[in-house]
Amino acid sequence: MKRQDFRFFHSLRVRWVEVDMQKIVFNAHYLMYFDTAMADYWRALALPYEEAMLQWGGDLYVKKASIEYHGSARFDDRLDVALQCTRVGKSSMIFSGAIFRGDEWLITCELVYVFANPASQTAKPVPQALRSLLTRFEAGEAMVDIKTGDWALLGKDAAKLRTAVFVEEQGIPPAMEWDEADGTAVHAVAYNGLGQGIATGRLVRHASHVGKIGRMAVHRALRGSHVGQVVLHTLMVAARQRGDTEVMLHAQRSAESFYQGLGFAARGAPFDEVGIAHIEMFSLL
Numbered sequence: 001m002k003r004q005d006f007r008f009f010h011s012l013r014v015r016w017v018e019v020d021m022q023k024i025v026f027n028a029h030y031l032m033y034f035d036t037a038m039a040d041y042w043r044a045l046a047l048p049y050e051e052a053m054l055q056w057g058g059d060l061y062v063k064k065a066s067i068e069y070h071g072s073a074r075f076d077d078r079l080d081v082a083l084q085c086t087r088v089g090k091s092s093m094i095f096s097g098a099i100f101r102g103d104e105w106l107i108t109c110e111l112v113y114v115f116a117n118p119a120s121q122t123a124k125p126v127p128q129a130l131r132s133l134l135t136r137f138e139a140g141e142a143m144v145d146i147k148t149g150d151w152a153l154l155g156k157d158a159a160k161l162r163t164a165v166f167v168e169e170q171g172i173p174p175a176m177e178w179d180e181a182d183g184t185a186v187h188a189v190a191y192n193g194l195g196q197g198i199a200t201g202r203l204v205r206h207a208s209h210v211g212k213i214g215r216m217a218v219h220r221a222l223r224g225s226h227v228g229q230v231v232l233h234t235l236m237v238a239a240r241q242r243g244d245t246e247v248m249l250h251a252q253r254s255a256e257s258f259y260q261g262l263g264f265a266a267r268g269a270p271f272d273e274v275g276i277a278h279i280e281m282f283s284l285l
């Protein structure tokens with residue numbers, strides 16, 4: 001088995017508690033590694049797992065898990081857990097997995113999942129939408145489609161995300177979330193393969209040739225899968241295309257490193273906005 005056989009990888013580092021008296025990873029931990037990687041696999045499909053399963057009235061249950069050990073991992077090893085959906089049956093899904101240390105192949109695994117009704121735990125057909133998502137992902141297709149447009153086009157999906165992230169999660173009063181700038185802003189919404197909005201942001205005019213990006217919000221379950229980066233990049237391209245030479249934003253301090261990693265620099269002293277610590281950041285275009 002080779003790394004090139006896989007599209008999806010999840011990386012982890014072996015911890016002390018996972019190592020046994022022989023100073024190698026205790027065999028049962030590898031199943032946990034595969035399970036942890038599965039959660040990331042759904043994120044790679046841009047699928048908010050819990051929400052999607054609820055909507056489909058089912059959930060995935062492991063029916064069979066088999067592991068073969070070819071080599072041992074040790075404390076502090078950095079491992080790459082690879083997964084691939086190899087078959088979707090009527091109600092089952094088969095995943096083939098492998099663990100690599102660099103190019104060295106240590107473990108092979110096969111996981112058989114059954115899609116079932118959570119109340120009765122009886123099998124039901126894999127939803128067509130999930131089947132198609134898995135096939136498209138394994139064929140190498142992009143899982144996120146980004147649209148830009150005005151409030152009339154994207155407002156409904158942007159508002160749903162912003163309500164969940166800013167109003168419900170961060171506790172920002174609704175009256176402070178909505179303003180007249182939405183009416184003139186360029187909005188961006190990222191959609192997954194099911195047509196659900198999963199991330200948003202907006203670009204408004206701040207000064208002559210200076211755009212202001214704001215209201216960046218990514219679905220809670222999909223953070224860290226680079227969709228926020230795609231939205232930010234799309235808004236920066238839109239700013240450049242209309243002739244802006246700089247974009248600035250008021251970053252929540254907790255997101256400062258996110259913007260910094262994407263080329264933004266802090267300017268001035270931190271300040272409070274809607275009860276949350278912020279800092280101004282900018283990037284030249």
Ligand SMILES: CC(C)(COP(=O)(O)OP(=O)(O)OC[C@H]1O[C@@H](n2cnc3c(N)ncnc32)[C@H](O)[C@@H]1OP(=O)(O)O)[C@@H](O)C(=O)NCCC(=O)NCCS
Nearest residue numbers: 216217218223224225226227228229251252254255257258
């Ligand atoms: C902040 C936010 C928009 C970032 O979007 P995201 O999709 O989670 O971020 P991405 O996956 O695109 O991250 C790109 C990189 O930034 C890093 N990053 C993301 N959020 C970070 C954070 N809060 N702190 C430090 N680094 C962060 C990621 O690890 C990734 O690094 P990598 O390229 O080395 O892997 C998103 O987490 C979010 O909606 N948070 C809640 C609302 C919020 O805080 N909005 C910002 C208001 S200013």
